[in-house]
Amino acid sequence: MCRLAAITASEYFSPMENIHALETMKEGHDGSGMGLMLKNIGGFAEPLKEYPILSGICSRDGLKALDEFMKSKGFKEVHMWNPAIKPVAGIEKKDCYFAKFYDYPSRYRESTREEKEALLTGTRLALRKMGEADESIVVFSFYPDVLTLKEVGDPLALGEFFGLEDGRLKAKIILAQGRQNTNYAINLYACHPFFIQGFGSMTNGENTAFVPIRQYLMSRGVPGYVGYQSDSEVFTHILHYTVRELGFPITYYKDIITPLKQEEIEGRPDAGALRLIRQSLRMLVIDGPNCIIGFTPEGTCFMVQDSKKLRPGAVGGVKGKYALMSEECGIDRAIPERDRSLDVFPMKYDLVTVPMGASEVKVWDQLKSQTKTISSR
Amino acid sequence: MGPVKKPDKNHQLTLKDFPYGIRWRDDRCTRCGRCTAVCPVKAIVPGVRVERVVSSEGATPTPKVTRRVVSVVSQVNDIDRYCTGCAMCQLVCPNAAIEPEFNPDHKFLHFKNKGGDAYKRGGRRNDPNPSTLDMLKFTRISMLTDPALDAGRHEFHLRTYLGRILPPEALPLKAEDGRLAVDKNSDVFVPPVRQIYPIMIGSMSVGALSPPMWEGLAMGVAYLNEQLGMPVVMASGEGGMPPRLLKSRFLKYFILQIASGYFGWDEIIRSLPHMVEDPAAIEIKYGQGAKPGDGGLLMSYKVLKLIASIRGVPMRVDLASPPTHQTKYSIEEAVAKMIISMSMAWGFRVPVYPKISGTKTAKAVLNNLARNPYASALSIDGEDGGTGAAYNVSMDKMGHPIALNIRQCYLDLVRQGKQNELPLIAAGGVGKKGNLAANAAALIMLGASAVSVGKYLMQSTAGCLGDEHNRCNLCNTGRCPRGITTQDPKLYRRLDSSKVAERLVDVFRAADTELKKIFAPMGRSTELPIGMSDGLSVGDQAIADALGISYVC
Ligand code: SF4
Ligand code: SF4
Numbered sequence: 001m002c003r004l005a006a007i008t009a010s011e012y013f014s015p016m017e018n019i020h021a022l023e024t025m026k027e028g029h030d031g032s033g034m035g036l037m038l039k040n041i042g043g044f045a046e047p048l049k050e051y052p053i054l055s056g057i058c059s060r061d062g063l064k065a066l067d068e069f070m071k072s073k074g075f076k077e078v079h080m081w082n083p084a085i086k087p088v089a090g091i092e093k094k095d096c097y098f099a100k101f102y103d104y105p106s107r108y109r110e111s112t113r114e115e116k117e118a119l120l121t122g123t124r125l126a127l128r129k130m131g132e133a134d135e136s137i138v139v140f141s142f143y144p145d146v147l148t149l150k151e152v153g154d155p156l157a158l159g160e161f162f163g164l165e166d167g168r169l170k171a172k173i174i175l176a177q178g179r180q181n182t183n184y185a186i187n188l189y190a191c192h193p194f195f196i197q198g199f200g201s202m203t204n205g206e207n208t209a210f211v212p213i214r215q216y217l218m219s220r221g222v223p224g225y226v227g228y229q230s231d232s233e234v235f236t237h238i239l240h241y242t243v244r245e246l247g248f249p250i251t252y253y254k255d256i257i258t259p260l261k262q263e264e265i266e267g268r269p270d271a272g273a274l275r276l277i278r279q280s281l282r283m284l285v286i287d288g289p290n291c292i293i294g295f296t297p298e299g300t301c302f303m304v305q306d307s308k309k310l311r312p313g314a315v316g317g318v319k320g321k322y323a324l325m326s327e328e329c330g331i332d333r334a335i336p337e338r339d340r341s342l343d344v345f346p347m348k349y350d351l352v353t354v355p356m357g358a359s360e361v362k363v364w365d366q367l368k369s370q371t372k373t374i375s376s377r
Numbered sequence: 378m379g380p381v382k383k384p385d386k387n388h389q390l391t392l393k394d395f396p397y398g399i400r401w402r403d404d405r406c407t408r409c410g411r412c413t414a415v416c417p418v419k420a421i422v423p424g425v426r427v428e429r430v431v432s433s434e435g436a437t438p439t440p441k442v443t444r445r446v447v448s449v450v451s452q453v454n455d456i457d458r459y460c461t462g463c464a465m466c467q468l469v470c471p472n473a474a475i476e477p478e479f480n481p482d483h484k485f486l487h488f489k490n491k492g493g494d495a496y497k498r499g500g501r502r503n504d505p506n507p508s509t510l511d512m513l514k515f516t517r518i519s520m521l522t523d524p525a526l527d528a529g530r531h532e533f534h535l536r537t538y539l540g541r542i543l544p545p546e547a548l549p550l551k552a553e554d555g556r557l558a559v560d561k562n563s564d565v566f567v568p569p570v571r572q573i574y575p576i577m578i579g580s581m582s583v584g585a586l587s588p589p590m591w592e593g594l595a596m597g598v599a600y601l602n603e604q605l606g607m608p609v610v611m612a613s614g615e616g617g618m619p620p621r622l623l624k625s626r627f628l629k630y631f632i633l634q635i636a637s638g639y640f641g642w643d644e645i646i647r648s649l650p651h652m653v654e655d656p657a658a659i660e661i662k663y664g665q666g667a668k669p670g671d672g673g674l675l676m677s678y679k680v681l682k683l684i685a686s687i688r689g690v691p692m693r694v695d696l697a698s699p700p701t702h703q704t705k706y707s708i709e710e711a712v713a714k715m716i717i718s719m720s721m722a723w724g725f726r727v728p729v730y731p732k733i734s735g736t737k738t739a740k741a742v743l744n745n746l747a748r749n750p751y752a753s754a755l756s757i758d759g760e761d762g763g764t765g766a767a768y769n770v771s772m773d774k775m776g777h778p779i780a781l782n783i784r785q786c787y788l789d790l791v792r793q794g795k796q797n798e799l800p801l802i803a804a805g806g807v808g809k810k811g812n813l814a815a816n817a818a819a820l821i822m823l824g825a826s827a828v829s830v831g832k833y834l835m836q837s838t839a840g841c842l843g844d845e846h847n848r849c850n851l852c853n854t855g856r857c858p859r860g861i862t863t864q865d866p867k868l869y870r871r872l873d874s875s876k877v878a879e880r881l882v883d884v885f886r887a888a889d890t891e892l893k894k895i896f897a898p899m900g901r902s903t904e905l906p907i908g909m910s911d912g913l914s915v916g917d918q919a920i921a922d923a924l925g926i927s928y929v930c
Contacts (some may be wrong), residue, residue, distance in 0.1 A: 206519070206900070208519060208899060208900030208901055208909075209900075209901060209904070209906065209909060210911070211908065211909055211910060211911045212796075212906075212907060212908040212909055215791045215796065215908060216791075216794075216796065216797070219791055219792065219793070219794035219796070220794060221794065245546070246545050246546060247552065248550075248552065248557060249552060249555045249556065249557070251555070252557065258903065259903065261532070261534065262536075262572065269556065270556045270557055270558060272558065272559040273548075273550050273556075273557035273558055273559055274557075276543070276548050276550065276559070276567070277545070277548070277550075277557070279538055279542045279570055280542055280543055280544060280545045280548055280797065281545055281797075282538075282797060282904050282907075283796065283797045283907070283908075285903050285904040286903070287526075287900050287901050287902055287903050287904070288900075307903050308526070308531060308902075369556070
């Protein structure tokens, strides 16, 4: 079972905090990989917020092809960030790890957000396809103010390898996953967190209904619902589908993946709508065991469990900094000064959210459709 | 000179030509006569025979020959009275003196067409081989990487939907203060959808079944729904339903079938204003797995008073429904008009769906329905389905196996993104070898939303004697020895409707447990594993390729 460590804060912090938290949960990941996803990036990236960032890994030839492609599409590179790679035993270095900041093609200057997002997704998919056969180009995300790093290896060693200790890279929301390789050969596309158009998420556990869910998503006609090297990628896409495509409030993500029973639905104030959703989206019901942690485009972080709560998960912190992790020891490491009695352990009916700025924790109860707010000092 | 009497019995059949031979034991038989009385076809008769007995008494051998006349039970070699292997004689014999034995080398079909009359019978396809469904295995077992669920402890949602389901983007919903509500001002038509148990009871008509059989099933269905909370629904078959039931609150557990003969619909229409509940659904029968391309047939000996009144016909006439709905000339018309008129009759509150026999052309029908927003489902009945009466050739040789048919239809819906909009109901051979839950689970994982069973239930609830060796299969003749498919009170009084009901409840409760035992290790409980084909495997490469599942050995 993979280990998950997410932190959201009002101030910028280093991804090393997530990595150290992962280190405390070491028995749960086997060093087969780590993924980092940063949102609201500080430091050098602060003035570049509106420029989409293309994160990925390329071979030398791949990089050339990528640059040519981006140019041909009218993207103008405004900045490139590379990790300061330090050779570390056991990590096989690829030619180029990068995060390139681009200005939109001139004809997109006046476009709507939706049009721009469609362009970014289309471009990312085209690049992915270009480099898939020979693995010369691997791209994880292409979106403003979101940066992704993934590599095979132990999280702590990878932190050193990417030179993250130098403090150059900081963000206000960071998801990190330490991978426990189970079913699949190690493939960087199978590494969490996953991202699509502002939505990012990571999961531990298996997804037993992966096949019908994948088929359902792929048949929605939404560009970007492809890939699925990991059975957990669908969780990110279901989130995107719920909130972005269907325009449902985020609490319905919980109602879709872990629906209430018929009798329970009747007790909800929105029973009429829920009944229809239960029927219409039954193909997206998950059975776990899963703990899902992610963020929305607005910067709300959330944690949700499968309907039997078969995986652990905890949320805790102080005003201005909260950690959402698969184990409490990770939170102890990240935010030791917090009041532990206020920690939240989401149960089967809970959807826990922390708004942008990490001011408080909100626990939404699926059974009653009510929200409880927990504030720390 | 008169004609020479042929001594060689040419042009007579030998008992070796018959499918079943009778083993009778002289030493055990007390000549009680029960077997000959019970035999539904008079294949055995009491007779006499002369026996030569050699005996010797005294100290030295002094053989003495005597002749005596003894009574015996013997099998007749008349093709009209062939032994069906039903084993009723064995059942009633107090001394285990008689039993039928299957003869694999029989030549029954060579001769069973006397008078140019092609062989008609009831039952199912005479193919004793395991079906594809029985070859499928559930191979993806969750263990350490993902804890298996506990069939005894965890909650399972073994429910499915019958009815057209709107895709999410078409739902008439609006968001208000972070909550979704049904938009009352929307003019989107939300089709009726029933939540039902995924194993349905397939269409068996009131005319085909005897009163206690039909009553027993109906009582069992009511018990399952009302006492056990299992929303099992039952289809009526062609020919309507007793008016009392139509006007009762139990109607909601029944699916009314309309077929090409429209039998029983006068009564249904007359009852409409008096109905206190809507039926579960309306099934429009276009075909049946047991006899594809052939219409319905209720033979005259079964058309007695009750049936004649329900169906609105005179007594003792053959009731044949044509193979097609003759007032319709094209699929668009047939399907669209029938569905709309049926929907209108109940104010669009009742799901209406067609049932077809398994066929290579199922996908064409499916696509037509997929485009019709009023079509509620598609039921496909595979070649192993059963029937009360049909030509043997239709039953044995016509039709399409259900596994591939359902799989192809499901994948076709997936390609259109409509896999959750039009539920597929799979039937035909479910439980053929007794594996009701396993067959149902396999079909669901291939893409069915629900399965429908008939024949298996007749066997398991009322002890129907039929099997795939053409055992019994007298259902068309009105002489059903178990009292299941007969309108003759002398025969059907053998059947106790409350026992049938009790057995039906047993069967569903056991299947429910077994479904959980299958789904739990595969990690599926909150929903049915519809289309979860990665959990299935088969030890035959060609089948694996055709179904798009993995091969195992
Ligand atoms: S097995 Fe059935 S048909 Fe055959 S002799 Fe016995 S009772 Fe008659
Ligand atoms: S027992 Fe009755 S229903 Fe069963 S095969 Fe014989 S005649 Fe048909």
